[in-house]
Amino acid sequence: MTFTCRQCGTCCMYLGDYIVIDHQIGPFEFSCESVSTGTTFTARVDEDKREIFRNHTFPDENPHACRFLRPEGSFLRCTIHTDSPAQCKFYRCVIMRITGPGGNPLGTVTGTLNLHSDDTLLRARWETAEKNIPESLPDVEERRKVYLTGHGYMVE
Structure with a gap:
């Protein structure tokens, strides 16, 4: 990527x-x-x-x-x-902003695909996404976004 x-x-x-x-x-x-x-x-x-x-x-x-x-x-x-x-x-900027169902900001993802969040559930979901959706895929950002959206997060 x-x-x-x-x-x-x-x-x-x-x-x-x-x-x-x-x-x-x-x-x-x-x-x-x-x-x-x-x-x-x-x-x-x-x-x-x-x-x-x-x-x-x-x-x-x-x-x-x-x-x-x-x-x-x-x-x-x-x-x-x-x-x-x-x-x-x-530095690699923010490529994803992740919010919870109520619109509260929970974390960001930088261009190096690193999650920045103190939310333990979001961190656990991200670790699962990292294991199942490798960085080597050309559409890794989009796939991880779909994964998080499927788990109730809003990602922009």
């Missing part, structure tokens, strides 16, 4: 707490820290994203979002894609 980024920005909506701008070096260059790893890095806004970066409305309205995330049309774009830290380069 090949991961394809959908550029929805969901993965970056809470990275403002993990990627911190220490100070601005130049008009489009920043000294930053990746808080979760304690590493510093220099972020340069990609040349093709400088115009959308100039607008600070989105980060001002979404204080927990990564400070380098900006809307462009129907997408949310990383404006430092070239210089983004390793945690961003290796």
Whole structure:
């Protein structure tokens, strides 16, 4: 299964707490820290994203979002894609949101097919799905979605 980024920005909506701008070096260059790893890095806004970066409305309205995330049309774009830290380069976004019958959120699944949930029943169902629907299948995401839906979950 090949991961394809959908550029929805969901993965970056809470990275403002993990990627911190220490100070601005130049008009489009920043000294930053990746808080979760304690590493510093220099972020340069990609040349093709400088115009959308100039607008600070989105980060001002979404204080927990990564400070380098900006809307462009129907997408949310990383404006430092070239210089983004390793945690961003290796992250795989949410491909499934799982809710219970009452609409309460129970968990998410990332592009690497990892379930993130504290719900023990959902975790048990997911483990069964992993055993019965291997990652090697080309339609693994869809099959696991059908499996969970068949057990009363709503998956989008």
